[in-house]
Amino acid sequence: MHAELVITGAAALSPYGLGVEALIEGLRAAPPAYAPVDGALCDGPAVARVPDYDARELLATRSVANFDRLTLHVCAAATQLHQRMGLADTAARQAQVPDERVSLVLGSSGPLQSVLAFDLQAIEEPRYVQPSIYPNVVFNVPASYAAIRHTIRGSCITLTDGDASGLIAFSVAAAQLESGRIDLALVGAAEEATPAYALYRHSLAHQAGVPAQPQVEGAALLALETAGQAQRHGRATLAGVFGCAHVYAPGRAEQGLAACLDKLRRRFGTLLDEVGTVALAPELDAAALGLGDCRRLALAPRLGASGTLYGAFAVLDALADTRVAPGELMLVLQGGDHAPCAALLLQKHQGLMA
Structure with a gap:
């Protein structure tokens, strides 16, 4: 796909x-x-x-x-x-x-x-x-x-x-x-x-x-x-973007992110089972989201809290990470307790930097 x-x-x-x-x-x-x-x-x-x-x-x-x-x-x-x-x-x-x-x-x-x-x-x-x-x-x-x-x-x-x-x-x-x-x-x-x-x-x-x-x-x-x-127009592509889901989470962040993943699964089916890398804040439980076997990229320990910048910075970080191979599916997840949560499903096409 x-x-x-x-x-x-x-x-x-x-x-x-x-x-x-x-x-x-x-x-x-x-x-x-x-x-x-x-x-x-x-x-x-x-x-x-x-x-x-x-x-x-x-x-x-x-x-x-x-x-x-x-x-x-x-x-x-x-x-x-x-x-x-x-x-x-x-x-x-x-x-x-x-x-x-x-x-x-x-x-x-x-x-x-x-x-x-x-x-x-x-x-x-x-x-x-x-x-x-x-x-x-x-x-x-x-x-x-x-x-x-x-x-x-x-x-x-x-x-x-x-x-x-x-x-x-x-x-x-x-x-x-x-x-x-x-x-x-x-x-x-x-x-x-x-x-x-x-x-x-x-x-x-x-x-x-x-x-x-x-x-x-x-x-x-x-x-x-x-x-x-x-x-x-002959433009090289850095990544393919399948879709983004978002919800307002009145409870725990994991619940909101799980709802986002459910939305993506209803649209893309078993494609989510092929995700190899996930960008997720350290305090959130990847296993509870069914992503425990994925490579995990944590931006916050290296950059601090980045507010609304997190989504775009996390995408750039993943595209530049040599451990993420071209063709690999990735998820960028962001959310907090009693706050909006969002999930972006994308596929790396080429490295951002040599």
Whole structure:
């Protein structure tokens, strides 16, 4: 059985630097450097930041003064992805895929720092709130700026449904492609290291009664299209994507993930029995999910908690792992107690790096 959808490109910003290569080489070397967030409004968690980069040079524009940190990361990832795919020239991209047939689907916790800054200014000086900073409080604005820069007009969606949003984004993008509405989807996630984001993660941990885990910021975007289109344009495929299932789990994470696997099994039958590798958080029981015999890839011990970035980062990690052979089926699973859970079934086509 061959997947009708394929991943044909990838881009990433991580605490290890710009680019997928920097991410993979960093994951092979050591955990990133965590540090308290400057101006943090709470005691922790420590966050590993993306190293400073020249956004004006990378984006080839000086019009970034009103961009917040999250917007810069999303725009940088989108630009990087177009460059890696040889589609940096707008006309060249349009010759292959019209603007109206391209979408961007992003998972994120959102521009929390911009929201907080706007709210505080409205409280302190309601008559002098700057209209120029208002757009950044809209959660879909970072993705929208990236879409405008690359004339993406099919759709632009930001999912803010918890940490699994970055993985659920694959489900939304796949549905767009399978319905015939879209020919090329840029799908992934982004997070920012800011005082507001640190407070958000601290609050989630406090509510769950657990210590706040070290966090990472960054962005990751992958190109998803049909296998037929990739072949027509001579694009090599990194992986085939069979499908993604997601549910809201009001109980234990294992129960929610089991429900996701049931959804995939109803669609793909015994194909799930051939899965050889699973990406799963260390605290979750693979045996309880019927995956005890699979090779297990654990991203968190090497990268810390990555929020919505986990889905895309885990896919890149699996594609770069030399223990996972081309042709092998993989599952990327993500979920938490009383939180959305998601499962992505894919097949490795070729290694991401030599």
